Amino acid sequence: MRAALAAAIRAMALLAVAAMLIGSTEAAKKYLFKTCAQSSFCRRGRAYADAAEAAGADWHPPYAVDPASVQLRQGVLSGTVVKTAVDADGAAVGVKLPFQLVFLESGAVRFLIEEDRPKSAPKRYDEAVRWAISGDLGATAAVEDVTTAADTAAGVRRLRFGPGWTAVVELATVRVTFERDGAAQVVLNERGLLAVEHWRPRGPGPAFGGEDTTDMWEESFGGKQDSKPNGPEAVAVDVTFPGYGHVYGIPEHADRFALRSTRGGEGNHDEPYRLYNVDIFEYEVDSPMAMYGAIPFMQAQRAGSAVGVFWANAAETWIDIVHGADGTRTHWLSEAGLVDVFVMLGPDATSLYQQYGALTGYAELPPLYSLGYHQCRWNYQNERDVLEVDAGFDRHEIPYDVIWLDIDYTDSRKYFTWEQSAFPTPERMMAALDERRRKLVAIIDPHIKKEAGYGVYEDMTKAGLAVATADGGEYNGWCWPGESAWIDTLAPAAVEYWKRLFRPGAFAGRAHNLAIWNDMNEPSVFDGPEGSAPRDARHYGGWEHRAVHNLYGMTFHNATVQALNAREPRQRPFVLTRAFFAGSQRVGPMWTGDNQATWDYLRVATPMLLSSSVAGYGFVGADVGGFFGNPEHELWARWYQAGAFYPFFRGHAHIESKRREPWLAGEPYTGIIRDAIRLRYQLLPSLYTAFHRASFDGSPILRPLFMLAPANDAALAIDDQFFFGETGLLVKPVVDPGVTETDVYVPDDEVYYGYPDRTVYRGVGNHRVPAGLDTIPMLARGGHIFTRRDRYRRSTALMAHDPLTLVVSVDAAGNAGGALYMDDGETHGHTKGAYLHRFFMFSSQDNILRSRSVRPSTAASRAFDKTIDTVRVERVIVVGFDLGRLKAGQTTVETFQDKKSWSSHISVTPAADGRASMIVVRDPKVLITADWSIEF
Template sequence: MAAAGGRFRMAAVAWVVLFLGAVWAVDRSNFKTCDQSSFCKRQRNTKAGSSPYRALLDSLQLSQDSMKIQLVNEANKVPLLLELYGLKGNMTRIRINELNPLKPRYEVPDVLIGDPPTTRLSVMGRDDNSVELSLGEGTHKLILTAKPFRMDLLEGRELVLSVNSRGLLVFEHLRLKKDSFSDKVSSTVVSMWDRIKNLFSRAPSKEPATEEEGAAEASDASLPTEQESTESEKTEEASKGADEAEEEPGSWEETFKTHTDSKPNGPTSVGLDFSLPGVENVYGIPEHADNLRLRTTEGGDPYRLYNLDVFQYELYNPMALYGSVPVLLAHNTQRTMGIFWLNAAETWVDITSNTAGKTLFGKMLDYMQGGGETPQTDVRWMSESGIVDVFLLLGPSPKDIFRQYASLTGTQALPPLFSLGYHQSRWNYNDEEDVNAVDNGFDEHDIPYDVIWLDIEHADGKRYFTWDPNKFPHPREMLQRLAAKRRQMVSIVDPHIKVDSGYRVHNEIRSRNFYVKTKDGNDYEGWCWPGSAGYPDFTNPEMRAWWSSMFAYDQYEGSMENLYTWNDMNEPSVFNGPEVTMHKDAVHQGGWEHRDIHNLYGFYVQMATALGQVQRSGGVERPFVLTRAFFAGSQRYGAVWTGDNAAEWDHLKISIPMCLSLGLVGISFCGADVGGFFKNPEPELLVRWYQVGAYQPFFRAHAHVDTTRREPWLFGEDNEALIRDAIRQRYALLPFWYTAFYHSYRTGEPVMRPLWVEYPQDVTTFSIDDQYLLGDALLVHPVTAQGARGVQVYLPGKGEVWYDVHTHQKLHAPQTLYLTVTMSSIPVYQRGGSIVARKERVRRSSDCMQNDPYTLYVALGPQGTAKGDLYVDDGHTYNFETKGQYLHRRFSFSGNTLTASSADPKGSYETSAWIERVVILGAGKPAAVFLKQAGVAETRLDFTHEAETSVLTLRKPAVNIGADWSISLR
């Protein structure tokens, strides 16, 4: 009876959650504020001032590539070990851990792609209270001050970053709970040690000191080394007076609403502050529905990083959302820097600034009067558990930052070409007949698309890796019909598994003991879409390997080569859990609590799924996996989207800075649900959203089960024509998109990027997030306001020119342009000096266009020059890596001659695709145009010239895209 009552209560909770979704409004009371998160409240109660920590200079150990030194908290005498590494590529790593923890503290695995190579450190000087280190590469040096502990990073004589300058280092050491049996035993042991030591004269030894002697030794900077510490010292430290946090509410257990979180390890949070002199603009730490440039958090909550399932999230606040990337970028006209806080526990980030609230006039007045302080931004990181492990990315340019971060966590995976096309989805397409009707509808209305999606209703009772036998009885035949049209399907596979003894997947996971456990050692169960569900422990490599094996064609019955995967609800979402997620005292492999690994869970789900797709093809085919939850490094495994947005104009606008923020921290493959997930968009909003989505990296329409159908042809002929045009613009630009992703794969540079990345000294760009660049060649300013009749477009670049891609009008920069718009307008500009490849014969899917001809758009810069490139491979395998089967072509226009050559002679790929047209923007009319190829007689080309727009069009050069050639204007 009790069990039945529990099930009833769980069902009731689930219905409440579903109701919240149905009314389309987030209930903020379901999610903690900083004051309701005990460790955040404790950390924030530590005010800036003199740090209680002191570095013990006599303990400094310097090896070829690292410095180690002990820190002591003079309030509780607990020693810490600080390790500092100079890394190749102009980076520095700082790690702080307990010197003698009672047990190991969690250190994040699998996110870094390897051990970062180090550079040589050397001591440049020291005195009684400081030591100066050279960081090996470049001109950076570090000054470590012993008391109070702080570190200052300088470039030459200029201070660029300080660590703990505000004294906010907090490291809550592991301890035994007061008045526990083990604590009483520990106290007895310590007392016995004291009596024994009193029997002998005090001589230098490795025996543990009393608390008073320990304090005296600490003041003499003579704490024992790591090797000299003993288990009895650990016990003594654990039994000391400890921190005040031990007595505060929430230290050993914490209640939020109806959930109580036990904390067997007590308070274990870590925090550290960083000061950035000369910096007013900081970015990153996604995911938040906020502006690109981060706001100060004084007087409100810090930004929260804690992966959560949030129904129709609110905009412009620091609440946590589905993913977390603990990377912050700081930028000014002199340099760009980054801070990568490698911690997977719940994390809060406070941002303060001494210029916050000052008007531009006020800042100018300070400058004119010679007064005012140097602008400075201070960033404070606070995590519930783990250690301090932070990478300082020293730039100095934005592109240096991208390269540095990619060297740590990897680059954006090169996606299969089809995934850059248009995706059609909803919750849910009803059955096979519905799928066929929608698929045929695109052909009947002459609208290209590549992928149709199936949500949770396609499975048999929401048992993933299965098909509903009534609605989808013949999945292979359905997939074959799509494959015949060279299209794909994505089905959802979520990481909550229905508890059902008749379900093979559940039985195998249980028999292999792969489920996450409760604190009592039982399989953890929560409530999600299938009802009662278990949660596989994706932190376990054996579990991930088994999960990957389930994507084999003989395991995932009905699957085929053109079936790909969507991982949703992987925060993980637990409808009846605290904050709609897993209890923090749940236990993973190795005894680690969920609180330690929470933000990694979705990362591991996507990792295992992507590997499964690779393995099913014998390592030949590239995967496509969409994930909702993510962490640093998720870019290696696929795409993300911005979650459960709403059909509202503000949600359309916020999709731009949300994706820009993700691109800055390595995740380029981002998009938002076109049309909005919740609610029903009016036709104007839907059309504008298609126009926005066509120029974002991931382009998918998706909608809630309760919304009306939204296929593009259901809103009248006029709107259908506008949507068709937007989608066709996307397909024409697929060569450009694919090339941009290739660059991201090689360098870590974002595909969709803020203007300041390309114009780092133009202060006007620092706060712009309603327009952006694709690569370095196209500037996009979508229309995102209801009833808009015009938009203000900023064209950056002193002395540069831009061309309207639709009218070919030439515009000089820098300027702010008011552009009149109609419903068909998608303002896009090509940068003077760039060359962009397009395919203008748009067909029903990207694969159908594989061998179609190219058109090159050559936009001449002020000096009459331009350059660009094109990357081509088979679009879906790893042969570009394993067999060198690719083409990377370079195009250059100079001295009235356009040349094509190889940008990478290591690659080779045969294709019948050719160049059918060259369009030169900003060109005069030549007398004649000639094409020259090696071993072929020079031929004359036909051309047309539009004097009004200075557009020269060269017809049918008819050269293979892989050939070397030159075209001369004479």
């Protein structure tokens, strides 16, 4: 009885702590998370960099390549870096660090340093690439040794490996310079900050002369002790981008898109950017603090050029950035693992994203419904509540596709169960949703309640599938259910077990419209260090948690997706994650976590989503309206206008927030929200086309200005507007109250048209545009053609056979182009050729708009065409066309399809009052599956 009472008291105390964290203010949370000075390896690494800076030309780091060890064989330059150290007795010790410079088929180059340890010593973690990299790591044979006699005399190896690309390796300093056309683009170890904390036996006092060993063997923070059984294992290197003034990426941080300097000064940070997946309630804005996910990819950009580096390390990582007149210097430090750097030389942003995607994988094409609107809160109370909300959308004529359930749908927060009094017939509830082709998302987290009789826990622990303590016992901590264990999804057997829990007839019965939400998978542990798992916990293979921390969330996400993929009938899975790592884009979408209902959080959402987008993770979103608190009505409406362009579009709210179904806003706000959601559905054909492109070349859905205007240096720091997918729409969300007009920056000399009012904007620079509460500032860039569906439907599946509208915005020369991709939106049939892919071209040379197929004709593609052979183009809108090319009084255009021709009626609006001309072709009677032409 006494033990049970003590356990109950502890549970209540921990849940009270959780409640305090949830309700804490921004300033009150910093003490829960480490600074660099409180992280011993970061402190040592920064001190090392400071010593190098102070020494200047007199800096002589103890690392050099043994020239006799170097050899080039089949696209790999290999050898041994020797670290010269002095032991406690003053004797010189040489630590051998094998290295490789691997020139990959993709054009990227891998720089890898390992450690030659005694057999009795624990192995360094070396499996991060197994999880992050999906591409071929084989070397290319197309590497030419162009080392000259002068190079050899100077201890230099020079290798040519691409279109004007050269790698220059300086052996004495372990400096590697990557050049393009003779100019340095990326330099590894330029400042000599390479560091590998080698294995050494534990002993009293300094292990090596003069070395600071403080906290090398044990470390504590917030009253939690880290035993560090493997001793110090940190690795570091500096990466310089000569001539590049802007760097981006390394999500996740609530900060500007263009990353700031981290060594102080006005407008800069004093702390490095930290990558360490943590559950951070109400995260701070304008901060380099760690958040829920970590992608150690950085892009450097200047006018006309882009390069990038990927630091393949899953341990806690800190990154210092210093911008200077001659470029940007960065310093990367990780607590464990290897020095494993992939360098990509672009030369432009599009090529860079292809190279990064070739390494870490491209996003799978998501199910079409997942691009619609999602309605969520913590928590919809019961089946009746769910179905009443569902009916409310229909009653107010607002489309949506997915309704979500948070943790309280479960029985006492035991996953794979239902709270019987509230959800007695979940299959019946899902069947009712399916009548309107809608889906249900249920949350499943990695913490499994430790309770006798709970089959999931008992099966998991019996099979030894849980994360272990440092001494090999089952690790237990506290989370939403109380005392819990965590499934170890690094273990193949754990993944197989997880898959069985989702099998048809189990958790959700045989309902086919169930999707999943993975939350708290950093992992979040209420009583753990920094709210997460102990670093000395153990995973499959004996690996310490410290080495795999940042990829744990991805392994859990991956296990859930595998489980849904194993269900029959096979459909494309949808699984949302909060924690992520490089490669998570292959698995499913993520969102930016627990934001607040304030203007600052609306403002920071755009740069956060851009940062993830350029780091390969395009299917991203932020909670619309803010998770915590209650948005004022203007903010509520503006957030929906912004969210209509988030790749993942979900409204979500905390359990203590007021109900936020869109119709509760009241007029005029409900009407504004309705219009924003309908705009999203209108643009779905073009959005899906953008996702298709991302699935094979990595192009972001939200595109920074430099993707379409790469020559404009002034556009590099702009992060409050973006290009939306394949549409050419330049969007600037309004993120301040009381706005009626705003400046939109036009980044190039192309003509732009107000959308949809056709106001003409020309010339690089800011242009004043209307931005009243019912207006989303958008400009259509000339030269683009995109598709819309203009009929109102209740969900995406009900739009499948609706007609299409083509919007043609001609460029300054009178031309335009665009694409449309379609498939069934649900199955994997597209991988077998069951899809439509068309290209549209409008040429000023002959005034003809053409539609042509750009896919091979196969039995699968022809069969798919038959399923949509009634889908027609009901309208073509041409903006900016030179009406002088029409005949006087012309009211028709000639349409051609299947060797037949006919006249189609047009209406013409001349250019006037600063607005471009417009021609509307009404019902040209052309089919989307056919090749056709319209001659103006």
